[in-house]
Every structure is written in structure tokens, then in C-alpha cells.
Amino acid sequence: xxxxxxxxxxxxxxxxxxxxxxxxxxxxxxxxxxxxxxxxxxxxxxxxxxxxxxxxxxxxxxxxxxxxxxxxxxxxxxxxxxxxxxxxxxxxxxxxxxxxxxxxxxxxxxx
Amino acid sequence: xxxxxxxxxxxxxxxxxxxxxxxxxxxxxxxxxxxxxxxxxxxxxxxxxxxxxxxxxxxxxxxxxxxxxxxxxxxxxxxxxxxxxxxxxxxxxxxxxxxxxxxxxxxxxxxxxxxx
Numbered sequence: 260x261x262x263x264x265x266x267x268x269x270x271x272x273x274x275x276x277x278x279x280x281x282x283x284x285x286x287x288x289x290x291x292x293x294x295x296x297x298x299x300x301x302x303x304x305x306x307x308x309x310x311x312x313x314x315x316x317x318x319x320x321x322x323x324x325x326x327x328x329x330x331x332x333x334x335x336x337x338x339x340x341x342x343x344x345x346x347x348x349x350x351x352x353x354x355x356x357x358x359x360x361x362x363x364x365x366x367x368x369x370x
Numbered sequence: 371x372x373x374x375x376x377x378x379x380x381x382x383x384x385x386x387x388x389x390x391x392x393x394x395x396x397x398x399x400x401x402x403x404x405x406x407x408x409x410x411x412x413x414x415x416x417x418x419x420x421x422x423x424x425x426x427x428x429x430x431x432x433x434x435x436x437x438x439x440x441x442x443x444x445x446x447x448x449x450x451x452x453x454x455x456x457x458x459x460x461x462x463x464x465x466x467x468x469x470x471x472x473x474x475x476x477x478x479x480x481x482x483x484x485x486x
Binding site for chain 1: 374376402404411412416419461463465472474475476477478479480
């Protein structure tokens with residue numbers, strides 16, 4: 260079952276603006292991961308944040324994790340048209356072998 | 371980096387036929403691979419977990435006789451959609467992890483199956 264809830268479901272912004280996506284989950288986790296999917300393609304791993312971490316950066320990406328609220332956010336700064344894609348969070352639950360994916364946010368960057 | 375190759379990328383078949391999709395880990399050994407199904411504009415639905423040398427673990431509601439999974443080696447898992455029907459048309463994606471703690475999933479590029 261999908262435990263992740265993401266919002267917004269769709270986001271459209273102008274190039275150069277920042278994009279923020281949120282993810283909430285229900286169970287205890289080992290880590291939370293963000294993935295990107297271009298239309299008709301497989302998913303690409305972006306960043307992993309462990310349960311004992313609160314914030315992580317990778318290039319223009321910034322991820323936060325609040326385990327008390329069971330939520331995470333992904334911030335993409337200085338967005339580019341090439342960032343247009345769907346973004347999914349996935350939780351790696353304690354004791355589980357599989358990842359559980361959220362519903363995803365469809366991000367459109369307008370040039 | 372770890373690479374997962376999935377083949378074919380697209381397949382069109384007639385109702386009643388079977389289709390095999392291959393998933394290979396190219397530069398690492400994967401004792402476990404995962405098969406997902408994705409409907410348009412929706413998230414990934416885990417179908418089954420493929421375990422090398424043993425039976426796959428299917429998610430609730432997924433017909434094991436319909437979706438046959440074989441994981442005969444540490445680098446290859448196959449998904450066979452048997453007696454395909456139009457409702458089986460979908461995007462199927464496989465993934466695998468490098469076997470170490472807190473490792474991410476590496477995905478194939480997916481297979482677009484169309485059953486006519």
C-alpha cells in the first residue's frame with residue numbers, strides 16, 4: 260500500500276523560481292528518499308536522508324526531514340525547464356525490504 | 371554508478387499471448403529485485419519482490435499465476451505476463467538495490483506494454 264502522501268499533486272512555476280514539494284508518511288522509517296521520473300522513463304534517485312538527519316543538500320536540491328511530524332520536503336532552487344518531471348518520495352521502513360512510494364508531484368517549469 | 375537495464379522498452383502483443391520482460395543489474399549483484407506497475411499519471415504500485423534462487427513475494431491482489439517472476443541469477447529477473455489482456459496494458463518498471471544498508475533503488479527505464 261502507498262503510505263506516502265505528497266502535496267501538491269501538481270505544481271507549475273516559472274523558470275528561476277524555487278519549487279517546494281512535501282511528503283508525509285505514517286510508519287517509522289530508516290530513511291526517506293526522493294526520486295525523479297521523466298515522462299515514460301524509469302525513476303532516478305535524487306537524494307536520501309536518514310532518520311537521524313534533519314536536512315541534506317545536493318546541488319540545487321535541499322531536503323528536510325521531520326520525524327516528529329512524519330514529513331519531508333524537497334526544495335529545488337533556481338528551477339530550470341529541464342527540472343520538469345514527476346517527483347516521488349519513498350520511505351524505507353524499519354524492518355521492511357521494500358520502499359513505499361508516495362503519489363508524486365508533477366512539476367512543470369515554464370520557460 | 372549502479373545500472374539496471376530493462377528490456378524491451380516497448381511491446382505490443384495480442385490478447386492471449388504471453389510477454390516476457392527482462393531486468394538486469396549490469397554492474398552489481400542483486401539478490402532482490404522489485405517489479406512495479408504504473409498507470410498514467412499515478413504512482414508506482416509494487417507488484418512483487420523477486421528473490422534470487424527462491425519464490426517471489428507477491429503483493430496483495432497481484433495474481434502470481436498471471437505475473438510469473440523468475441530470478442534465476444544474481445543479475446537477472448524476468449516478469450512474464452501470461453495470457454495478456456487489454457487491462458494488463460501498463461508501464462512496468464523493475465528496480466534493484468546494491469546490497470548495503472541505506473542504499474537507494476536503481477530503476478530500469480520501464481516497459482510500455484500494450485495488449486490489443
